[in-house]
Amino acid sequence: MVAPVITLTTDFGDGDPYAAAMKGVILSRCPEARIVDLGHGIQPRDIMEGALFLAGAVPYFPPGTIHVAVVDPGVGTDRLPIVAKAAGQIVVCPDNGLLTLLTHLHTLEEVRAIENPAFMLDEVSPTFHGRDIFAPAAATIASGKNVEEAGTLLNAIELLDELPRPCLEEEGHVEGAIIHADRFGNLITNIHRSMLNENVAITTRVGDTRLSTLLRTYGDAPPNEALALIGSSNFLEIAINGGSARDRLGLDRGDSVDLRW
Amino acid sequence: MVAPVITLTTDFGDGDPYAAAMKGVILSRCPEARIVDLGHGIQPRDIMEGALFLAGAVPYFPPGTIHVAVVDPGVGTDRLPIVAKAAGQIVVCPDNGLLTLLTHLHTLEEVRAIENPAFMLDEVSPTFHGRDIFAPAAATIASGKNVEEAGTLLNAIELLDELPRPCLEEEGHVEGAIIHADRFGNLITNIHRSMLNENVAITTRVGDTRLSTLLRTYGDAPPNEALALIGSSNFLEIAINGGSARDRLGLDRGDSVDLRW
């Protein structure tokens, strides 16, 4: 049997020792764990970005993989630390909305508060639960302890309500929004492929830009021209072939997108 | 027995092949080694930041873990490559002050110059000891060679003297300094919890800001308000709930902090 994998997703960046301390705690408690970094570049305190990240990464892992996610502006307040089973995976994180998108797309099978001191360090600081609760909880589960022992079963998790939901205004007209600009400047919207009729001509309006077809990939547009396509997570995406749509179109998260066909 | 862990902490960033070449050297010499990235985002040549990083991460690892740290502006000059045992860990690094904070807080058990060619690549360039000395030395130790064979026992290591030490001016009055601004803009000072009397009201002055209490966590202040707290490494920290204290208070490393109670 292969050694357990524990993945890490945080807003801790690459220049502070926070993610590193978590790794030390994990290996101290579960020496055979295999640590896999998913990404530490979530914008500081940006739960929405963390939720998008998790939805785009977690489902690709083998069932039963343990994931730790820490974007935790409310650390030490009354928001709960939780362990959730969703999409066949186990996620350890604060109950602050980080699982919103994952559970939109996949069943939330079980969620528990982390209350059992055996899942935590002996001393828990009020400002760093990544190190003191989430890392040791993940390592404790990786060592074979049952998730059931973590704490009370919860009926629900916190969900981000700021998350815009696309709106089918009428047949052939959807209003949505940009929910993320990625490192390439591609503008990812909340309009899922399933809302569209891809067999007819679709006109996308976003800012001052009007795009009259959906293309298949970036290189199908002329260099430096804007295009709309269905991205790799099945959401509508606005891009520039060879450049940043965010920079060149002056658009970003929150801006609205209008689709008609 | 689990495979040996070798951690990496550098100022090499994520866009140049320097840390990657070190990983190749490690796996060539010790194929079963498990490489764990601590962080490659130390500011270029910033030994002080590297020293803070190591002190905040290294002690959390299982005893005997091997750590490689490379922030090395003096590479190829007469500064020595060393291997040190401290805090129960083994650290391979240049002797330039990187261990200053780790050895303030934990015993330095042993330190040796790396002189034995068996701990290095056959050819050692004058500009990249990370690849040519530190990585192979760590892998050699991970493969079972004794630290004692690395080279001469040293009596002392280089310490950063620029590091400000807090000063107990009189009972109830401490003068310290900001020693680090983290990715969140939290301002971490050199004033350790042990210098304070937390049972009485403490007034913190920093720049134009005056904070009359110590809070427990960030979310205990109103949104966007400044606060003082004892951070997760037990040092006094100035923060803004939900924002960057560095940006909003206009303060950074080196600025002084005055505490009275």
Place this chain on the structure above:
Amino acid sequence: MVAPVITLTTDFGDGDPYAAAMKGVILSRCPEARIVDLGHGIQPRDIMEGALFLAGAVPYFPPGTIHVAVVDPGVGTDRLPIVAKAAGQIVVCPDNGLLTLLTHLHTLEEVRAIENPAFMLDEVSPTFHGRDIFAPAAATIASGKNVEEAGTLLNAIELLDELPRPCLEEEGHVEGAIIHADRFGNLITNIHRSMLNENVAITTRVGDTRLSTLLRTYGDAPPNEALALIGSSNFLEIAINGGSARDRLGLDRGDSVDLRW
């Protein structure tokens, strides 16, 4: 026998879930694989930077290591996905020039198109071959499938022709160019040590700067002064002791370098 290593080099950065999804795909298909991040900070779509990165990192790994490299602005167009054996290593990447520098310095032993659906996910999106082709292909090879089964043998790979080649104008006079500025601001040129006579005085001109000797290492110049040296990959490099040559000399990739001796 140790578990297979799969390395990742991409321009996906640390804040989007793209590299993370690739890791999930790899572990789903080859659960025992050991994933090693080489770097995800290649500038977006910058094939030339990716090619330099690979040449500086890949050759240090144990023979037979599997590397995935994704800098892929032409994803989904007619550029081929390939698997190449070079420098004793196996590299899976788009055929867009990423292997240009690796194969300048090392023999290209074999290259094949990836055509066999057994090397891909069941569904291949037109915009994310990192997840849908390159990651599963690497994991398939790591699981023991022969590279020969990937697809048709190719006679040649795409090479970057924009890559400037240094020119020996006459004996004792070389014209080259800066091909990369690293995180430290060191300016790395395309002039290899083998083109020079290091036994005589060499004068380097770059921009307004004239350097009359080759030094051994950065610290051999006075603080904050410019110097020329042979860098750790055996190419001529222009640097500032303790600072960024790119920023202070106002030079960057593409600027020419004139050497006389």
